[in-house]
Amino acid sequence: MSSFLQVTGLRVHYGVIEAVKGIDFSLERGKITTLLGANGAGKSTTLLALSGLIRATAGSVMLDGVELRKLPSHRIVANGLVQVPEGREILTSLTVRENLLLGAYRRQRTGEIDSDLENSLELFPRLRERVDGTAGNLSGGEQQMLAIARALMAKPRLLLLDEPSMGLAPLLVQEIFRTLRDLNQRGLTIFLVEQNARQALKIADYAYVMENGAIVLSGPSAELLENPKVVEAYLGA
Ligand SMILES: Nc1ncnc2c1ncn2[C@@H]1O[C@H](COP(=O)(O)OP(=O)(O)O)[C@@H](O)[C@H]1O
Ligand SMILES: [Mg+2]
Numbered sequence: 648m649s650s651f652l653q654v655t656g657l658r659v660h661y662g663v664i665e666a667v668k669g670i671d672f673s674l675e676r677g678k679i680t681t682l683l684g685a686n687g688a689g690k691s692t693t694l695l696a697l698s699g700l701i702r703a704t705a706g707s708v709m710l711d712g713v714e715l716r717k718l719p720s721h722r723i724v725a726n727g728l729v730q731v732p733e734g735r736e737i738l739t740s741l742t743v744r745e746n747l748l749l750g751a752y753r754r755q756r757t758g759e760i761d762s763d764l765e766n767s768l769e770l771f772p773r774l775r776e777r778v779d780g781t782a783g784n785l786s787g788g789e790q791q792m793l794a795i796a797r798a799l800m801a802k803p804r805l806l807l808l809d810e811p812s813m814g815l816a817p818l819l820v821q822e823i824f825r826t827l828r829d830l831n832q833r834g835l836t837i838f839l840v841e842q843n844a845r846q847a848l849k850i851a852d853y854a855y856v857m858e859n860g861a862i863v864l865s866g867p868s869a870e871l872l873e874n875p876k877v878v879e880a881y882l883g884a
Pocket of ligand 1: 688691
């Protein structure tokens, strides 16, 4: 059986610099896969290329049999690949509800939007309490939840997240990871980039490790958690 997402020979350049050097990887349907690596390894660039927010210079990105690599980003979203942006990109002067509805603006069939909004709020009770308040008044953790909830409004089949735990207090990090596991248990396929390698490996089924624009290691998360090289480089003592 072929993978849900199959990436082959993906290359991305910034000018003459090659930030992603022809990587191959795949994601299995219904699983959480994590992409680990030090700062500057090329993780964000990889996600942005999958989302079509930057153009890959070569390679193939097949989602469930459809080639996405040359599609504009809104068509990629329409195919079910949706990224929660790094830095969240919440519109702080709008309400929580308005931010959520923006996640659905590309959708053709508007009939289900109310029930999707309801589902999102069910997943994030903190957002429900503040749904008609200004998004700018949310804490960092709540803004991250809003960014995830907004991405869900686009009806993803594959959700990409770039360091969702960044800058959050430990309790909120736990809450975000718990939510990701919940979403996965409801059938969502997740591709998670994280600096917090230990937490990411704990919820992921499979992991890739990136260094200098290349994938240098991969395996089931449980194995990487015990791999001495991974422990030394990414998990600390
Ligand atoms: N907009 C950009 N212009 C030029 N170089 C960039 C840009 N964004 C990232 N880079 C470089 O590409 C490499 C990979 O960056 P990035 O994908 O952000 O890594 P990571 O997310 O793993 O920290 C780094 O060397 C970084 O300096
Ligand atoms: Mg990054």
